[in-house]
Amino acid sequence: MIRAGIIGLxxxxxxxxxxxxxxxxxxxxxxxxxxxxxxxxxxxxxxxxCFSDYKKMxxxxxxxxxxxxxxxxxxxxxxxxALDRNLHVFCEKPFALNxxxxxxLADKAERLGLVNQVGYHNRFLGTFQxxxxxxxxxxxxQLYHFLGESYGPVVLKEKGSTWRxxxxxxxxxxxxxxxxxxxxxxxxxxxxxxxxxTELKSIFSKxxxxxxxxxxxxxxxxxxxxxVNWSDETHRKMNTQITxxxxxxxxxxxxxxxxxxxxxxxxxxxxxxGWTVKYLTDLTENVNFYLxxxxxxxxxxxxxxxxxxxxxxxxxTFKTASYTDNVIGLLISDSTL
Amino acid sequence: MDRVLFGDNQFFGVNHSSDEKxxxxxxxxxxxxxxxxxxxxxxxxxxxxxxxxxHDRIEYVCNVVRxxxxxxxxxxxxxxxYAHKYANAVTELGILGTVxxxxxxxxxxxxAKGGLAFMKKDFASLAGLMIDAELKMFKGxxxxxxxxxxxxxxxxxxxxxxxxxxxxxxHVKEKHNAxxxxxxxxxxxxxxxxxxxxxxxxxxxxxxxxxxFRMSGGKEVYEKxxxxxxxxxxAMQVLAAGALPPKEAFEYVSTLDGVESILFGASSRANIxxxxxxxxxxxxxxx
Numbered sequence: 001m002i003r004a005g006i007i008g009l010x011x012x013x014x015x016x017x018x019x020x021x022x023x024x025x026x027x028x029x030x031x032x033x034x035x036x037x038x039x040x041x042x043x044x045x046x047x048x049x050c051f052s053d054y055k056k057m058x059x060x061x062x063x064x065x066x067x068x069x070x071x072x073x074x075x076x077x078x079x080x081x082a083l084d085r086n087l088h089v090f091c092e093k094p095f096a097l098n099x100x101x102x103x104x105l106a107d108k109a110e111r112l113g114l115v116n117q118v119g120y121h122n123r124f125l126g127t128f129q130x131x132x133x134x135x136x137x138x139x140x141x142q143l144y145h146f147l148g149e150s151y152g153p154v155v156l157k158e159k160g161s162t163w164r165x166x167x168x169x170x171x172x173x174x175x176x177x178x179x180x181x182x183x184x185x186x187x188x189x190x191x192x193x194x195x196x197x198t199e200l201k202s203i204f205s206k207x208x209x210x211x212x213x214x215x216x217x218x219x220x221x222x223x224x225x226x227x228v229n230w231s232d233e234t235h236r237k238m239n240t241q242i243t244x245x246x247x248x249x250x251x252x253x254x255x256x257x258x259x260x261x262x263x264x265x266x267x268x269x270x271x272x273x274g275w276t277v278k279y280l281t282d283l284t285e286n287v288n289f290y291l292x293x294x295x296x297x298x299x300x301x302x303x304x305x306x307x308x309x310x311x312x313x314x315x316x317t318f319k320t321a322s323y324t325d326n327v328i329g330l331l332i333s334d335s336t337l
Numbered sequence: 338m339d340r341v342l343f344g345d346n347q348f349f350g351v352n353h354s355s356d357e358k359x360x361x362x363x364x365x366x367x368x369x370x371x372x373x374x375x376x377x378x379x380x381x382x383x384x385x386x387x388x389x390x391x392h393d394r395i396e397y398v399c400n401v402v403r404x405x406x407x408x409x410x411x412x413x414x415x416x417x418x419y420a421h422k423y424a425n426a427v428t429e430l431g432i433l434g435t436v437x438x439x440x441x442x443x444x445x446x447x448x449a450k451g452g453l454a455f456m457k458k459d460f461a462s463l464a465g466l467m468i469d470a471e472l473k474m475f476k477g478x479x480x481x482x483x484x485x486x487x488x489x490x491x492x493x494x495x496x497x498x499x500x501x502x503x504x505x506x507x508h509v510k511e512k513h514n515a516x517x518x519x520x521x522x523x524x525x526x527x528x529x530x531x532x533x534x535x536x537x538x539x540x541x542x543x544x545x546x547x548x549x550f551r552m553s554g555g556k557e558v559y560e561k562x563x564x565x566x567x568x569x570x571x572a573m574q575v576l577a578a579g580a581l582p583p584k585e586a587f588e589y590v591s592t593l594d595g596v597e598s599i600l601f602g603a604s605s606r607a608n609i610x611x612x613x614x615x616x617x618x619x620x621x622x623x624x
Contacts (some may be wrong), residue, residue, distance in 0.1 A: 011427045018495025037433055041460055132604065153421075208534040236350050236359075237421050254356050279355070281550050281580035290522035290553045291491050 003065045005030035007054045007078055008070035009038045012092050015291060016067050019300045022064055022289035046204060054078055065115070065307060068092060071207040072175060076101045079318075083108050088115035090303045094179040094328060095321035102247035102325045115306040116297070117314050120183040122240060122255075124298040126283030130302065131242070131253045132188055139266055141248030146189055146224030148181040152238035154230040158204045172208030174200060174328060179230040180240055181302075182216070183225070183316075183324045188242060190218040192327040198325050198334040203231045214331055225329035255293070256280045338384070338482065338540075341611075341616055342571060343379045344415065344602035345389035348372050353578035362604065369397035378606045382613050388542075388571075388600055388615040390486065391522040396474040399409040403477045416484040416520060422594040434454075439467065461504045468508055482540060483509045491523055499534050506536055516540050520573070523553045525562045538568060542545065545572035545596065547581055563595035571598040583615060591619035 004026050006017050013033070020028045032051040033039055043050050051057035058066065058081060068078050076096045082089050089109065095118045096102030109116035122128050134140070154176070182192060191330035194217040200209035211229040218224075230238075241254040249262040258278040265273040288298035299316065302305045341573055346352065348364035376387060376398065389395050395415075402408040426435040473481070485505050493501050502519065509517035518540040521527040531539045545563070551557035551574055563570065575590045576583065590599055598618050603609045 010431070011424065014492070014496070018492050020495075021497055022495040022523070035433070044460065045500055046496060048497075195340055199615075225566075229483075234363075236363075237424075241356075256353065257355050257357075279549065279578065279580060280353070283580050284550075286549060286553060288554055288556055289491075289494060289495060289526070290551060292488060 001025060001027040002064045002304060003062060004028050004060055004065050004067065005031045005032065005057050006067045006069065007057070008068060008074075008092070009033040010071075012162065013067070013261065014067035015296060016090075018291055018302065019289060019297050020067065023300065023304065024288065025308070028060070029063065030057045032057045036336070055081060056085065058082055060259060063087055065089065065303070069119075071171075073097055076105060078112075078255055079105050083112060083114060086112065086114065088303075088307050090117045090119065090121045090300070093183070093321065093324075094118075094175050095318060095325050097321060097325075099325045102318065102322035105293065106308075106322050109318055113131045113310070115303065115310075115314060116318040117303045117306070118299055118318060119299060120187070120316045120321065120324070121189050121293075121295040121299050122180055122184045123316050124295040124302065125255055125286070126133060126280050126294070127253050127255060127258050127278075128184060128189075128242070130258050130278060130283050131228075131244070133250055134251060134258075135244070135270075137266075137269060139249065139260065139269060139271065140244065140246030140251055141263065143189065143222055143244055143246045145190050145245045146185060146222065147225065147243040148185045148226050148228075148240075149234045149242070150177045150181045150228045150230075150238060150240040151232040152177065152230050153235055155204050155210050155237075156231060156233050160284040163175065168302050172200075173210050173228060173230040174208075174212050174331060177230045177238065178212040178226065178331070179328060180238075181226055181228050181242075182327045183321070184240060184242055185216065185218075185224070186320065186323055188244070189222055189224070190220045191323050192216045192330070193219050195327065195330045200329050200331070200335040203229075210330065214334065216327065256285070320329070338569065338571065338598045339384070339412075340389045340620060341384050341613055342386045342423065342600040343376070343384045344573070344600050345387070345392075345395075346535060347602045347604045348375075348512070348547050349390070349392055349394075349547060353574070355579075364577050373398060373401055375604055375609075377469045379609055380408075382606070382609050384609070384613060385410050386412045386414060388416060390419045391415050391471045392585045393473070399474050399476075399478050412479045412481055414482045414484060414518070415472060415475055416486050417468065417481055418486060419490065420488045427484065436463070439470065450469040460501075464501060464504050465508050465512070468505065469512070470492060472513060479514055480513070482518050483513060483515045484520050484542065486524050487520040490519045490527065494521070494527055494530060499530055502531065503534050503536065506539075518542060519570070525554055525558050528562060528568055530553055532567070540569045540571070542571035542600065543592070544575050544591055545570075546575050546577040546607045547586060548577050549578035550574060550580065560593075563593060566595045569597050570595060571600055572596045573600045575599060575601060583612060585597055586617040588619050591616050592623040594623075 020026050030049045032054045066082045067090045069092040081132035096286035102286040130312050196215045210231040214226045244251045252259045260276045284294045287294050306314050347362050348366045349357040493531045506517045520542040524543040529534035546549035552559045570588045601612050
């Protein structure tokens with residue numbers, strides 16, 4: 001059994017807690033949060049050991065690994081502390097507010113041979129994995145444009161203030177929503193290295209952006225657009241979609257389906273000329289415990305498998321996440337030009 | 338429970354295979370009357386139970402059905418809560434902020450004695466208040482089964498907060514005189530857990546379909562549990578989000594011994610008629 005602890009019991013932390021709690025190979029021994037309300041609930045209604053000080057949990061609970069789901073500004077300090085105690089670390093996204101710090105932590109984790117993963121769950125979605133396979137087989141030829149989009153209904157009116165609405169703490173739409181889109185672009189098309197024409201728009205929030213629009217240039221020379229808005233109530237929940245356009249066709253994919261248009265049929269992959277639609281039902285495998293989508297369980301299963309089998313290559317490392325942090329930084333500086 | 342239950346996903350833009358179809362449905366059903374028209378068609382076709390989330394817009398359906406002789410045999414099975422409402426609120430307002438927003442009145446005045454301090458000590462009462470708030474719009478409507486949505490059931494299951502499952506069970510039974518039901522994506526684990534907590538023969542709704550979609554742990558494990566008949570079982574996602582042709586899908590689930598009811602949703606008379614007809618004929622031949 002792998003002994004795990006969780007730091008931060010907000011929405012993602014509680015979700016990870018349930019998934020780890022139901023995992024047959026994991027013994028979730030400790031949970032940690034600074035909210036007395038949340039800790040009271042856990043103390044009263046679960047058998048987990050509860051902490052308000054993460055250092056104390058790491059020092060005393062003899063953990064093998066830790067899941068960090070605290071507000072982003074604490075990630076670097078907590079990850080560092082956990083790595084120093086030789087723990088494998090799963091950290092929520094975005095990884096680090098300061099890109100250089102993120103790179104240092106990625107190097108450190110690698111040097112120590114510790115499993116390190118960031119919660120970019122789109123990498124574990126059957127549809128986006130299918131897109132990656134299709135691109136690797138060069139199905140739509142040389143890409144000349146992409147469009148990465150995420151929309152959802154988070155901030156719909158002017159009110160409220162939590163850590164998410166404070167500037168510089170990783171709380172806006174850029175960190176919360178756009179980070180997923182940027183990481184997905186990286187996963188499928190490559191690393192972003194330059195951005196232009198960035199608009200960070202505050203729609204209802206006072207201090208942070210509610211929408212992000214920009215042109216992103218990748219290392220390969222490919223460019224495309226980013227369009228993200230968390231004040232869009234025409235979506236019931238967060239929706240992420242990617243459109244890839246190549247010389248031989250086009251792919252449009254989201255969490256539920258992959259639509260492929262080919263100018264000519266592809267015999268090797270038995271894809272006809274014109275449109276083909278593939279659905280998640282054919283692209284996803286069952287998980288042992290389902291909570292909100294297969295991808296949330298799959299990413300935790302993957303983290304645990306990587307701990308058990310050191311030869312396994314992690315699919316969402318600190319290093320790849322730090323590239324996303326880098327693009328976030330570029331977007332912020334470009335928007336203030 | 339009736340053999341056939343009518344679902345509501347199509348009304349609220351929930352489509353597990355296509356976000357695009359979901360959007361088209363949102364547009365079609367943005368008018369409450371359009372929802373009621375489809376429910377009337379379902380009734381024409383002999384379906385008398387509507388299983389729906391506690392979405393704000395269901396209030397309209399409740400208002401039409403309430404005290405209307407035409408709907409005297411019509412039953413609604415509420416499923417609570419409408420979780421996205423809370424999930425989006427938690428992202429924006431935090432957990433305490435969400436409780437403040439959704440618990441009726443002000444938390445601090447609701448618990449006159451001690452306010453927040455009292456609330457912390459008594460999560461069960463707080464849960465009771467939230468259940469009552471979700472059920473308010475169904476007053477005067479026949480709701481013989483009241484469900485906990487899968488995201489909450491499975492969250493509590495994973496967290497090991499089994500006493501909240503029991504709290505819900507007792508509260509629905511005692512205060513609302515209804516059968517409590519649990520929707521889940523993890524049937525085998527939930528059933529074991531409920532039994533261990535002293536709830537025998539619980540009412541459960543789970544994904545059950547021929548291709549094993551969203552049947553956590555796999556189809557074989559599910560089939561073994563279903564055959565043991567340890568719960569009153571409603572099968573949902575029987576079409577596997579459209580991946581299965583209706584005939585094949587309904588044949589599998591209608592002939593599965595241990596499934597009491599079958600839930601499906603549809604928007605057109607043709608689809609409703611076809612689905613209901615298939616379930617009836619396969620059920621009959623299965624005896």
